[in-house]
Amino acid sequence: MLKKFAQDFKTFLQRGNVIDLAVAFVIGSAFSAIVTSLVSNVIMPPIGMLLDRVDFSNLYILLKQGTIPGPYLTLEAAKKAGAVTVNYGLFITSLISFFIIALVIFSIVRVINKLYPKPAPAMTTKTCPFCASAIPLAAIRCPNCTSQLES
Numbered sequence: 001m002l003k004k005f006a007q008d009f010k011t012f013l014q015r016g017n018v019i020d021l022a023v024a025f026v027i028g029s030a031f032s033a034i035v036t037s038l039v040s041n042v043i044m045p046p047i048g049m050l051l052d053r054v055d056f057s058n059l060y061i062l063l064k065q066g067t068i069p070g071p072y073l074t075l076e077a078a079k080k081a082g083a084v085t086v087n088y089g090l091f092i093t094s095l096i097s098f099f100i101i102a103l104v105i106f107s108i109v110r111v112i113n114k115l116y117p118k119p120a121p122a123m124t125t126k127t128c129p130f131c132a133s134a135i136p137l138a139a140i141r142c143p144n145c146t147s148q149l150e151s
Helices: 004-015 017-050 074-079 088-115
Strands: 061-064 085-087 126-127 133-138
Touching: 004 017, 017 088, 074 085
Parallel strands: none
Antiparallel strands: 061 085, 126 133
């Protein structure tokens, strides 16, 4: 039983789709890290500067004081003190990263869809050889001119 399971698992892993998925996952993870860095280090600092020198990585709501009472100047200081916080600044940064990744994926899928030709629509009608009107493919008699059709 274990040998059959191992053989089935090996067959599963050798399929092209699994390998393609693994490669896509690794590339996606690397891309995600790049976008996260882009947002945290390039996009958010100018936005914070425009918003009166706001550091998004330190925007939080204090729910409960830590062992050392606040106020805490940074999120890191609040975490070190054991305070319970809602880190909405980090959430905003993650949200911006998500939208950038979604935009890039949408753009890639859109380009790929343009590369592949659209399939021709399936034929559902034929032309009557006697009156030239469109009739269903399965018709054996034309409903317009009542001519007998070849099957």
